Amino acid sequence: PLPWSEEGRLAVRVSDRFSAANEGELLLHPPSLILGVGLERGAPASLLLDHVARTLENEGLARASLAAVATLDLKGDEPAVAALGLPLRLFDAAALDRIEVPNPSPTVAAAVGTASVAEAAALAAAGEGAVLAVPKRIGQRATCAVARFAPPKGRLTVAGIGPGAPAMRTAEVEAAIAYASDIVGYGPYLDLVADLTGAKRCHRLAIGKENERAELALRLARAGRAVVLLASGDAGIYALAGLALELSGGAVPVTVLPGISAMQAASAKAGAPLGHDFSVISLSDLLTPLETIRARVEAAAAADFVIAFYNPASRERRRPLEEALAIIARYRDPETPVVRARNLGRRDELVTVETLAGLDREAVDMTTVLIVGNSQTTVIAGRVVTPRGYSS
Amino acid sequence: PLPWSEEGRLAVRVSDRFSAANEGELLLHPPSLILGVGLERGAPASLLLDHVARTLENEGLARASLAAVATLDLKGDEPAVAALGLPLRLFDAAALDRIEVPNPSPTVAAAVGTASVAEAAALAAAGEGAVLAVPKRIGQRATCAVARFAPPKGRLTVAGIGPGAPAMRTAEVEAAIAYASDIVGYGPYLDLVADLTGAKRCHRLAIGKENERAELALRLARAGRAVVLLASGDAGIYALAGLALELSGGAVPVTVLPGISAMQAASAKAGAPLGHDFSVISLSDLLTPLETIRARVEAAAAADFVIAFYNPASRERRRPLEEALAIIARYRDPETPVVRARNLGRRDELVTVETLAGLDREAVDMTTVLIVGNSQTTVIAGRVVTPRGYSS
Structure with a gap:
């Protein structure tokens, strides 16, 4: 985790969308996209490369975020596919035909035994929860589509930090805080773990606001953040674990970590x-x-x-x-x-x-x-x- | 702590007694002794050096274990004392006169205002609990005595190691095990902390032998060892802390460290x-x-x-x-x-x-x-x- 401040003037931005980096900004393109392609046998490489480049440009996506190219197994040895210079994921027609896609084609189905190659292969390779960032785009003798991996799943850990001394914390509680993106807690509890929170997003809430604390923690977790909700002593003994579980209703994975109770x-x-x-x-x-x-x-x-x-x-x-x-x-x-x-x-x-x-x-x-x-x-x-x- | 095995063929011996090292043995002389000296003003260095060397030889003590020389403040500038090449500890007559010694001398008392210089200075410098390893030995124009620091005090820590997973242990329990000389526990509990015990002396006792375990731990602590008695879960919840406190009767410092209970x-x-x-x-x-x-x-x-x-x-x-x-x-x-x-x-x-x-x-x-x-x-x-x- 990197230092983070509301007033910070230097920033790291992580995005698979193409744009120039702003002043004082480091722009990183994560490998979050799968390119799916369909093509006629023997289609020239230049046609496919041009079509892919134009599609990405039109959609504002960064080529550096392409993690792999996916297509039908029969097209695995096409020189145009190899020319993309991306890791290759191949699927047989039966596997692709099981994938639900927005733009199936009866012509394609008749020709190769699956109603979609580009969309289906991209989704199949991007795995569970993936969505199409770009539906099928038809070019000369080739089609392409782009799937995006499922967003990171949020999670909530309700952690008991013990009575106060770092020496009484457990290793799993310290690890949970170390790997969290957001820490929610009553201010003095946050102070007790200041040695571990460093530059994380710390959400300091007042005493008595137990419901607000649990709700904020759950909201952040639902938004995909890795959240730790701090409890003094043991998280499950007169503390926030029960409340968080009641409010979560099972919608977010909630882990409870015990601590040394008072x-x-x-x-x-x-x-x-x-x-x-x-x-x-x-x-x-x-x-x-x-x-x-x-x-x-x-x-x-x-x-x-x-x-x-x-x-x-x-x-x-x-x-x-x-x-x-x-x-x-x-x-x-x-x-x-x-x-x-x-x-x-x-x-x-x-x-x-x-x-x-x-x-x-x-x-x-x-x-x-x-x-x-x-x-x-x-x-x-x-x-x-x-x-x-x-x-x- | 160094690896230790009943069958080990290489050994480290720590002793302030002089002897040749045995085959396969590294002999270390700890700085555990204080030399006390009394001497006439202007006594030649050779007389004092000879007397000290002879005394150590007769008593079988290692010169390398002399941590310092102690004497009356008035003798601090004697060349013979400086010739010993040891750190110097000086005391005034009033301070020395308060120390109880086995061989006080009325003559010395009349001359310098304290009934003992060599014995009293050695004991004063070696601090609380020190004992005389060599009582006053009278030589030509000089006397000497040797005090030995008090042996290390034993202590017992009853530590709750949690239900079993290392991640659920607290930092203070891990530190207690790391700094202990002896670990006493039911065999499977010792297995649960095998990542921390390494080469320590581990005393594996059977289940059901709670009294034996607590008694062994206390016996080792009384003998000056730093002992951890392992408890599963929390040391104070249906575990050995109470028993150890009952049996100790306050004779040994006992610390209880809680752990995550079952x-x-x-x-x-x-x-x-x-x-x-x-x-x-x-x-x-x-x-x-x-x-x-x-x-x-x-x-x-x-x-x-x-x-x-x-x-x-x-x-x-x-x-x-x-x-x-x-x-x-x-x-x-x-x-x-x-x-x-x-x-x-x-x-x-x-x-x-x-x-x-x-x-x-x-x-x-x-x-x-x-x-x-x-x-x-x-x-x-x-x-x-x-x-x-x-x-x-």
Whole structure:
């Protein structure tokens, strides 16, 4: 990928249309076209070459973009075809006759057993999804047509970049970003992968605009771009993977790449509090009714799950956290270890080990993940451990 | 790290002890010793050089391992000290007097204000944890002693290598393996990181020997080795991190590195079934009573958690799975999507989307992770999605 800037004064243009390059521009002609030809046996090379050259000129196409010439197998040894100096693709009449073309000819069909040579051969060689850039043009003793390869298919990768530190990213997430054309994300997430995005098109959207982010990413992918939609932590855990899949409706290939989630990073820093059965609960009541949240906290507390809380509180929203802690207090010892982790993997990272009774509730905010131990969770030399087995 | 083999015929030996190299051996003397000297003002260089040479010879130490000479600041300009040709470390009498030594001298204390010069200076320069390799040796008009740096401190890193594919490993896990001296793990886990272990000492232990693996890793770390203990998936989720922390008792620094867990990999491949609140339950009743497992499944099913099952069944152990499915069937629609994932990230990976009623139970084994959707989980174009919000 090359550097790209809205204000850039030097540009690379890639096009199979013929034109002069503009000032400060490098014009590249990709090998995106297949020339199809039909010709009478023994037609002079000059006639075919002239006809092809005139056709390309009339249509404004670059000869440098011709990847190959395609024709009927019987014409493979015609000197005029060889004179084009292009790689040769040959098809038998039966194969060509199966190709749907705009301008079939009964005369041709009667003569060689396929209703189209130039159009059919060009389309056959250009493969699935190809379209005719130039339908059949009839010249002296020769016809030609031009097919264009299918446009590159767009794709969307929803990638979990982990909590923030580059060291916690997976190789496949880094590769997805490296090979993408467009990166869509909340600004601070883009900053966390600035070492990988370089000159890519980065689309910075605001927090809270999850729908807009997913929709923009899908729109870009539908337009043929290779798009990465960034998620913090794991893309599939309270993140954008589900939303992108819902909105895509299967129209664009969507890949989901997991990342180290906040609760995993918090658990590792604190020891191993997630060492046995656990429940993960979001305390955000924006999209989930408070009764549902309450019922889940109650169920998890009663069944002695370790509990990881996401979105535990914002400046305004304190009630779900207070209620959750009150529910848990009815089932667990006040000395139950609680891990409070803020800004994981980032500059101001803070992981503290407190207790259910001693938790600094005021310090719990949007960037916090809480892990509440179960009845077996203990602190060993400062590290929080939930044993794998139940001591009898 | 250099290649290492039990049968190797070429060797590198690193030692500060003097000896001739054996056949097929490269002997390296690390700069691990500090020479401490005390001497009378104006003592001839030859006396000090002879005394030091004789002492090293008697003690079997290599002169090439002397990193520096240390003495009292007042002796820093003595020609005999300079004649040693070693980097010079000087300390004032007050600093030396604070160092505890085996052979203090009241005479020296009266003369220069510290009871020890040679021993104290050597220990002071060699830093925390250093020990005397040679206590004070008295020669003509000079004394010397030798301190050895503290041995390298051992450390244990419990690292989650993800489900199996190198692309799903994190950078910090790869770095930990790259910088380790010893890798301890179940054989197939070691195979999964064979691209990183090269010539390291790999300790392959059998499955089921979790305690032995953790204990060996800790023993090696206590002996000063840089040890990585491998865990599949996330080191802290039903893996060895907790066990290692329990057994270490804080005696060795233990670092836990998370990895992509099996449920995350399964979720990503299938879509985003873990997109809202979920519970993670191990169905192994080896260490957890079956009643506890039942109660947790019941709680998670009733509170509409998505449920990820680890260790769902082995060849012999089918009952917990059958009971769990029966419990869930009382709360959820038979058409609830179920993701069945086997051998994630490995050669025979298989991820299928079935239903609660249609699950191929016979195919569930030790290498399987199951994810059972909640009431909102749907299948969109073949992908399983649990929406982030509750549709009203």
